[in-house]
Amino acid sequence: MKKNKIGGVIVVLLLCSACDSGSEHVVTTYPDQQSLGFQQFSHQCSTCHRPPMPDAHVAGAWPAVIARMQQHKEQRGLLVMSAAEQQQVLAYLQTHAKSVSKKE
Numbered sequence: 001m002k003k004n005k006i007g008g009v010i011v012v013l014l015l016c017s018a019c020d021s022g023s024e025h026v027v028t029t030y031p032d033q034q035s036l037g038f039q040q041f042s043h044q045c046s047t048c049h050r051p052p053m054p055d056a057h058v059a060g061a062w063p064a065v066i067a068r069m070q071q072h073k074e075q076r077g078l079l080v081m082s083a084a085e086q087q088q089v090l091a092y093l094q095t096h097a098k099s100v101s102k103k104e
């Protein structure tokens with residue numbers, strides 16, 4: 001009896017570690033980290049919170065988010081993004097954005 005219980009615990013532990021590494025929701029690395037777009041993005045978007053994953057939004061939703069973040073920067077007296085910088089960040093996010101056909 002005792003042996004069986006221990007075996008059960010080990011099986012549960014194995015199952016848990018398997019589901020962790022296989023989960024689609026646990027994304028730990030950003031795409032295309034060598035690109036200039038990523039560098040601009042991580043530079044501009046890490047001051048106040050962890051930079052979001054690009055697939056947090058569909059491409060069409062990112063311009064509004066960036067405009068809002070620009071306001072947050074203004075309100076806190078931080079250096080705001082130039083038009084070119086915003087464009088670069090937006091391009092990076094939109095390239096790797098969530099595809100429209102995918103449901104949440």
Ligand code: HEC
Nearest residue numbers: 044045046047048052056065066068069072073076078089
């Ligand atoms: C000056 C501080 C600041 C900076 C810099 C900043 N953010 Fe934010 N961000 C916030 C705050 C405050 C919130 C929560 C309130 C909100 O959603 O507006 C937030 C929330 C978010 C959210 C979650 C809400 C949502 O709409 O999904 C995303 C995504 C996001 N930021 C993206 C970005 C991106 C992309 C950048 C770089 C361009 C950026 N942030 C830079 C302050 C900042």
